[in-house]
Amino acid sequence: MKKGTLIALGAFVVLLVLVLATRERQVSVGVHKLELPKLDKAQVTALELSGARNATLRKEGDGWIVLDPSKPDTKYAADENLVNSALDALGEVKNPSFLTDRAERLAEYELDDAKGLKLKVLQGGNPAVELVLGKASKNGGVYLRKAGSNDVFTHQGRLDWTVRKELKDWRKRQIVALKVEDLSQLVLRSKEGESVTLKAGANPGEWSLGEGTQTPAGFRFSSQLAQQFAQQVASLYAQDFLEGDAAADSATGLADAHDSLEAQLKDGKKVVVHLGRQPDAKDGSATVAARVEGDAQVYQLSQYVASQLRKRLVDFRDLSLLRFEPQKVSKLKVQAGGKTVVVVKEGEGWKVAEPQKLPEGFEFEPSQVNMQLSWLQGLRGTRLIDGQVTDVQAGLASPSAVVELTVEGEPVQTLRLGKEAPGAANGAKELYARSTIDALTYAVGEGVKTRLAQGLELFKRRPPPPSFAGGGQMQGLESLPPDVRKQLEAQLRGAQ
Known part of the structure; x- marks a missing residue:
């Protein structure tokens, strides 16, 4: 290689090194970055919102409270999950895109004093984090700036919707927070004076009626329904809150005879919830007032939630129509729609005993038998039919569908479906039903018969x-x- 070429190459290398060594410094000149104090969630003591929203969230003891800065003496319990979500979202604000530093454009992005949402996070002795949030950006994010700066950035993240809340939206809506396994009993008292006591058993999910409870003839208590009710009580949320005159007992109906429920814990503590007046069913948007003893706040429950709490003894009736263990079934017979199908257990599997000759192309799937048994095991009536109904009146003398189960070591269980049962709610069509589980008559949805009428198709191999x-x-x-x-x-x- 020629000497001149070597000299030129050497000069190029030197220049390249100089460029690489000075590139960051040269590029950094004039670049706008959003630099915020480091956020330490463990040290955060308060969040202050002002401008477009006004609310102060403050840590007190192990929890959080929220208040209107103009009414510092009126405090409400805040939802800690919402506070943590807002702090997590703030920690995600990293390297947002710079847009402009022109002060005259702040109003355009709603980042001025008139429309901006000011967020100040206090964290003990550490520097506070202060931001101003504006309107939503075109790319689905939000415009923001550091308090005291005119640099406008766009941030893609959840910060805006986690902090842009009215004061009441920060409030804790969980009325009752218990663990089902800590309950010892539940006492339901109706405005008519009826009282029902549910006692927790030694094992999870075991419930029974309180000693001495008077039940109707043939009544079967459902421990499963009691467990579901306990779960509803243990985690009860409000839809909204009532204040002022609207929260007065005379306005909510709590001054009159009303429904209530009492949850007793194993440690001796009690939680009592009082339910206000039930609104007209036609007014679907109306709510029900609720108050917890020891808590001055009056909550609003949706009509549906309130209805789930207004239980009576009959609401814990077991409406199951068959009772068996699927693994002990050795034969299943279904008659419906003019078809008869019988499947029998053979070893560890199943085979079709009737019809003896299967249709051409039909593929039997043994696992479908277990699926149908699981369905039958969970089958329940929609309601109990009041009064005495003869087989002839119910159409059960010549049933429209019959299920027979042969269970090891037990009598054969039978379920019969009859003709249409009047009185179904919401215009639904129901059929009379009676089984060997008891001597009562029930109603079931018409869909039960429709399913059974599939006959052999119930056990057909399904295509992938x-x-x-x-x-x-x-x-x-x-x-x-x-x-x-x-x-x-x-x-x-x-x-x-």
Whole structure:
């Protein structure tokens, strides 16, 4: 290589080193960055919102309270999860995109004093974090700036919606926070004077009626329904809050005879919830007042939640129609729609005993037997039929559907469906039903008969889910009617 070429190459290398050594310093000149004090969640003592929203959140003891800065003496319990979510979102503000530093444009982005949402986070002796949040940016984020600076940035994240809340939206809405396993009993008292006591058993999910409870003839208590009720009571949330005159007992109905429920804990503590007046059923938007003893706040519950708490003894009636352990069933017979199907256990599997000759192309799937047994095990009546109804009156002398179960070591269990039962709610169609579980008559949805009328199809091998372009598969359509499934599959294919 020539000497001149070597000299030129050496000079190039020296220049390259100089460029690399000074590149960061040269590029950094004039770059706008959002630099905030380090956030330490463990040290945060307060969040102050002002401007577009006005609320102060302050840590007191192990919890948080929220208040209106103009009314510092009126404090409310705050939802700690909302506070933590806001702090986590603030910690995600890193390297937002710079937009402009022109002060005259702050109003355009709603970052001025008139419309900006000011957020100040106090963290003990550490520097406070202060931001101003503006309107939503075009790319789905939010415009923001550091307090005291005109540099405008766009941030893609959840910070804005985690802090842009009215004072009441920060409030803790969980009325009752208990663990079901800590309950020893539940006492329900109705405004009519009826009292029902549910006693927790030694094992989880075991419940019984209090000693001496008077029950109707043939009444079967459902421990499962009691467990579900206990879970509802243990985690009860309010829809909203009542204040002022609207919260007065005379306005809510709590001054009159009303429903209540008492949760007693194993440690001796009690939580008593009082339910206010039930609004007119036609006013679906109306709420129900609720108050917890020892808590001055009056809460608002949705009508649905309140209805789930207004239980009576009859609401804990066991409406199951069959009682068996699926693994002990050795024979299942179904008669409906002019079809008879019998499947019997053979070793560890199942086989079809009737019809003796299967239709051409039919593929029997033994696992479907277990699925149908699980369905029958969970089958419950929609309601109990009042009064005496003869087999002839109910259409049970010549039933429209019959299920017979042969269970090891037990008598044969039978379920019969009859004709339509009047009095169904919401215009639904129900059928009379009676089984060997007791001598009472129940109602079941018409869909039970429709399912049983499938006959042999109940135990047919289901085709694998259809595959589509891209290797994806549609799941969960096997149980739909064939015509509906085909329409849905065609629509989904067209959307791809």
